[in-house]
Amino acid sequence: MGNQILGLVFCLCFLPISYGISEKENTEAFCSTNACYSVLLKKVTFTDARNECSKRKGDLVTIHNKEEAGHIESLLWKFTNTATFTQPLKLWIGLQLKSCVHENQALKGFSWISDTQDAMEIQFSNWLMEPSKTCTKVRCVSMKLQMDSPDNYKWSDNPCSSKADGYICQFMFQGMCQRVALAGPGHVEYVTHFNFTSSSLDLFPSGSLASVSCGHNGEHKEPLLECQRQNETNVYLWQSSHLDKLGPFCASEELGCKYNNGGCEHGCVEHPQNKSFSCRCRDGYVLAHDLVSCVYPDHCQPNPCEQKCKNNQHGFECSCSSGFALAENQINCINVKQCHKGECEQRSHNGYKNEELESEYNTTTSSIKREREPQQTTQYSIIQNEDTPKVTRSTPMTSMKTASPRSSSANNKSNCNVVRLSSKLLLSILCVSAILYF
Known part of the structure; x- marks a missing residue:
C-alpha cells in the first residue's frame, strides 16, 4: 500500500502543469493590418520557444513602440477572456542580452532578436525592474501576464536556459482579408498560415483558408476560399479558382437583403422582378471582385x-x-x-x-571640358652660368580658352614669329659664344 501511494505521488509530481487550462484553451491569436501574433502556453526555454515560432514561419515577438505593445495587450486580453489560470505567467518575448547591461538605455543593453535597428535608438520599454548587471551571462526577457496586477505586461530578465510558462510569436504578412460575410445562415472555419484554426479572428493574413458551410446544420459546403491579393492592388479578398463568379455566400431568394444586409459591406438592393439582390457601394468606392466588398x-x-x-x-x-x-x-x-x-x-x-535636358547637360559638360583643355605653347629662356649660356625649354604654359578657326591661324602666325625670333636669338647666342671662345 505504501509503495502505491509513493507511486501516485511520483506521478502527480511529474504531471505537466495546466494552470486550469484545457488543451484547446492554451493558445490564442490576434491580427493587425500587417502582422499576426499568437500566444501558446508550454514550458520551454528561450531557444525552444524561438524554434517553435520558426516552425510556423514566424519568430518571437518584437515590440518597438506603444502601438505594437497595444497589439500584444489585445492578444493577451483576448486570451484571458477564453482561458482561466490561477497564477501569474511568464511568456518569452524576442529580447535578449548580446553585450553588457546599460542602465541609461531604454532596452538596458538588450536587443530585439530580428532587429537591424540600433538598440540605442529605441526609446520604448516596459521593465518591471532593472535587469541583473552582467557582461558575461546570457539573459533573455519574459513578459508577465497577471491581469489584476499593476505588473501586468511588464518585462523581466531571466536565464535563457530557464523555462517560462509560454511564449508569444509574431508573423509578418503583406495584407489581410476581412471575415467572410454570409448572406444567410452558415458557419465559416478559418485556417491560418501559422496553423491557427479559429473563427474568432477579425482579420486573416494572406494565404489563409476559409471553409464555408451554409445552412443551420452546415449541410451545404462552398468551395474552399483563399485570402489572395487582387491583381496588382493592395486589396486582399477571398477567392477561389473553383468559382466562376464570386458573390454573397449562403444567399437565398427568401431572405434577400434581410439577413446580414445580404453580406454586403455597404448597401444591399433587392430586385423583385427576378427575385435577386446585389451589393452597392457609397460614393468614392467601387464594388470589389468578390461582389460584396467596397474598395x-x-x-x-x-x-x-x-x-x-x-x-x-x-x-x-x-x-x-x-x-x-x-x-x-x-x-x-x-x-x-x-x-x-x-x-x-x-x-x-x-x-x-x-x-533631352540630361543629354543637353552632358553636351554642355563636355563642351565645358573642351574649353578647359590646356593649349600648350613652348617658351624658351636663357640660363647663363659661369661657363657658357645654355638654351632650355621651360614648363609648357596653358591657355583656358579653346581656339576658334580664326584665332587658330593667328596663333600659327604667332608661333612662326616666335620660331623666327628664337632662330635669331640662337644665332646671336652662337656668335657671342664664338667671340668669347676666340
Whole structure:
C-alpha cells in the first residue's frame, strides 16, 4: 500500500502543469493590418520557444513602440477572456542580452532578436525592474501576464536556459482579408498560415483558408476560399479558382437583403422582378471582385508614379525607394547622392526627369571640358652660368580658352614669329659664344 501511494505521488509530481487550462484553451491569436501574433502556453526555454515560432514561419515577438505593445495587450486580453489560470505567467518575448547591461538605455543593453535597428535608438520599454548587471551571462526577457496586477505586461530578465510558462510569436504578412460575410445562415472555419484554426479572428493574413458551410446544420459546403491579393492592388479578398463568379455566400431568394444586409459591406438592393439582390457601394468606392466588398478605385493602375504608388480614396500618393527623394511634382524620384553633388537641378526640370535636358547637360559638360583643355605653347629662356649660356625649354604654359578657326591661324602666325625670333636669338647666342671662345 505504501509503495502505491509513493507511486501516485511520483506521478502527480511529474504531471505537466495546466494552470486550469484545457488543451484547446492554451493558445490564442490576434491580427493587425500587417502582422499576426499568437500566444501558446508550454514550458520551454528561450531557444525552444524561438524554434517553435520558426516552425510556423514566424519568430518571437518584437515590440518597438506603444502601438505594437497595444497589439500584444489585445492578444493577451483576448486570451484571458477564453482561458482561466490561477497564477501569474511568464511568456518569452524576442529580447535578449548580446553585450553588457546599460542602465541609461531604454532596452538596458538588450536587443530585439530580428532587429537591424540600433538598440540605442529605441526609446520604448516596459521593465518591471532593472535587469541583473552582467557582461558575461546570457539573459533573455519574459513578459508577465497577471491581469489584476499593476505588473501586468511588464518585462523581466531571466536565464535563457530557464523555462517560462509560454511564449508569444509574431508573423509578418503583406495584407489581410476581412471575415467572410454570409448572406444567410452558415458557419465559416478559418485556417491560418501559422496553423491557427479559429473563427474568432477579425482579420486573416494572406494565404489563409476559409471553409464555408451554409445552412443551420452546415449541410451545404462552398468551395474552399483563399485570402489572395487582387491583381496588382493592395486589396486582399477571398477567392477561389473553383468559382466562376464570386458573390454573397449562403444567399437565398427568401431572405434577400434581410439577413446580414445580404453580406454586403455597404448597401444591399433587392430586385423583385427576378427575385435577386446585389451589393452597392457609397460614393468614392467601387464594388470589389468578390461582389460584396467596397474598395477605393484603383488610381495606381497604370502606375502614374516613377517608383512606388499608394492608392487612396481620392487619388494616389507616390513614394520612393531608399536613396531617392520625391521631386517637387510629387511623382518622380531624384537620386539623393546626385542632389548632394548639386546635379539635381541639372538633371530635372520641375522634378521631371528629362532625357533631352540630361543629354543637353552632358553636351554642355563636355563642351565645358573642351574649353578647359590646356593649349600648350613652348617658351624658351636663357640660363647663363659661369661657363657658357645654355638654351632650355621651360614648363609648357596653358591657355583656358579653346581656339576658334580664326584665332587658330593667328596663333600659327604667332608661333612662326616666335620660331623666327628664337632662330635669331640662337644665332646671336652662337656668335657671342664664338667671340668669347676666340
